[in-house]
Amino acid sequence: MNNSGLAVEVSKDRNGADQILLRNPRGASAKVSLHGGQVLSWRTDRGEELLFTSSKAIFKPPYAVRGGIPICFPQFGQRGSLEQHGFARNRTWIIDENPPPLHPNDACGKAYIDLLLKPSEDDLKIWPHSFEFRLRVNLTADGNLSLISRIRNINCKPFSFSIAYHTYFSISDISEVRVEGLETLDYLDNLYQRDRFTEQGDALTFESEVDRVYLGSRDAIAIFDHERKRTFFIKKEGLPDVGVWNPWEKKSKAMVDFGDEEYKQMLCVNGAAVEKPIALKPGEEWTGRLELSVVPSS
Numbered sequence: 001m002n003n004s005g006l007a008v009e010v011s012k013d014r015n016g017a018d019q020i021l022l023r024n025p026r027g028a029s030a031k032v033s034l035h036g037g038q039v040l041s042w043r044t045d046r047g048e049e050l051l052f053t054s055s056k057a058i059f060k061p062p063y064a065v066r067g068g069i070p071i072c073f074p075q076f077g078q079r080g081s082l083e084q085h086g087f088a089r090n091r092t093w094i095i096d097e098n099p100p101p102l103h104p105n106d107a108c109g110k111a112y113i114d115l116l117l118k119p120s121e122d123d124l125k126i127w128p129h130s131f132e133f134r135l136r137v138n139l140t141a142d143g144n145l146s147l148i149s150r151i152r153n154i155n156c157k158p159f160s161f162s163i164a165y166h167t168y169f170s171i172s173d174i175s176e177v178r179v180e181g182l183e184t185l186d187y188l189d190n191l192y193q194r195d196r197f198t199e200q201g202d203a204l205t206f207e208s209e210v211d212r213v214y215l216g217s218r219d220a221i222a223i224f225d226h227e228r229k230r231t232f233f234i235k236k237e238g239l240p241d242v243g244v245w246n247p248w249e250k251k252s253k254a255m256v257d258f259g260d261e262e263y264k265q266m267l268c269v270n271g272a273a274v275e276k277p278i279a280l281k282p283g284e285e286w287t288g289r290l291e292l293s294v295v296p297s298s
Contacts, residue, residue: 008111010095017092019153020137021284022111028143030111035061037135038116042145042292050232050294052168052266054258060211062187063218064089066257067168067266069147071135073126075159076213076243076274077190082127085166093117099134100149112138129159139152146291153280164243165290167234172227174246174264179204181221187214189274206267209248213274217242223269229297236271238288243270 007023019036024045031041042050053067064070064085075086083090096116102162117133124130132154138146146164171177180203188194190211203224221242223232234242245268247255252263271290278286 002124004212008113009103013059017059017061018095020095020113022137022139023115024139024141026113026141026143030137030138030139030145032113032115032137033065034093034095034115035059036064036089036091037071037117037133038065038089039137039145039147040065044294050170050292052170052262053263054176056257056259058257061092062090062258066255070166070167071132072162072270072272073151073166073167074129074131074159074163076164076272077161079162079274080245085164086162087123087127088117088181089132089134089166091117091120091123093135097133100150101134104290108135110138112136117178123150123244129153129157130155131159139173142293144291144293146289149288150285151278152285153282156282158279158281160275161275162272163239164238164241164270164274166243166245166270167290169223169232169267169269171223171265171267172223174206176225176227177206178224178226179267179269180224181218181243182214182244185217187212204244206246207290209251210244210246212244214242214244215275217239221269223267224297226297231295231297232269233293233295234269235273235293236289238286239271239273239290240276241272241274243268243272243274245270246283248278253281 009021020031040294050120057066070089072085075082093115098112099114103106115135132152134150136148221234
């Protein structure tokens with residue numbers, strides 16, 4: 001389960017779901033729930049929480065937790081016949097005791113946990129494709145958080161899927177934040193029937209609801225939080241798109257698991273593969289990687 005010699009603790013939440021707490025020697029931590037295979041917390045060595053979770057979040061299956069890093073698979077949003085964002089974020093994952101080997105750099109000096117999701121009989125009724133979804137959550141010695149996904153087709157026929165790490169970042173004030181790395185990109189705007197537009201600004205700032213998928217992005221995105229004087233960096237591999245979402249005031253009030261004013265303290269920026277679903281032939285495997293880091297702004 002973990003060969004790094006760093007702290008990995010398993011406990012249960014209030015509904016009986018297993019949670020794994022990862023700690024590094026400096027005191028940074030990450031908490032992962034087997035409900036949804038979801039990272040619920042990522043803290044610095046000073047105990048500062050970097051991920052947003054709503055005060056009204058529901059922690060009981062079959063609901064997905066509103067916050068942290070839900071995994072959208074095998075569908076993103078409503079782009080298909082399944083429920084919103086697919087079913088992986090609502091299922092119970094298991095700890096993968098004997099995962100296939102990863103590159104040594106993906107374990108050395110890190111606290112990590114390997115999780116596994118396979119489809120249930122009910123899942124196969126709504127999405128008739130056999131798969132193995134392996135997820136490694138790493139916490140590095142520097143406190144960086146990485147998620148490595150490996151999805152294998154164990155079916156006798158091809159299938160395709162979409163995926164996103166729907167990361168809720170904790171921010172000081174949405175009006176004081178800007179996102180860089182999306183300039184000049186085309187994006188699909190979910191507020192306008194997924195019409196295609198081109199980003200005109202040097203940086204993305206927020207004055208109203210945003211629900212977009214930026215296409216063919218570079219592999220590094222930055223979120224500058226001016227008030228807290230810190231910058232999040234998002235690095236990704238195998239994830240060509242970037243989702244950006246903030247519900248703003250009206251939509252916040254319509255969500256039962258989200259506070260009316262909480263949109264001010266969160267921003268979702270997702271590494272994703274949405275526009276062109278990933279196709280796997282029988283026996284093929286796809287690997288995607290997301291790495292999150294945070295540094296003080298100069």
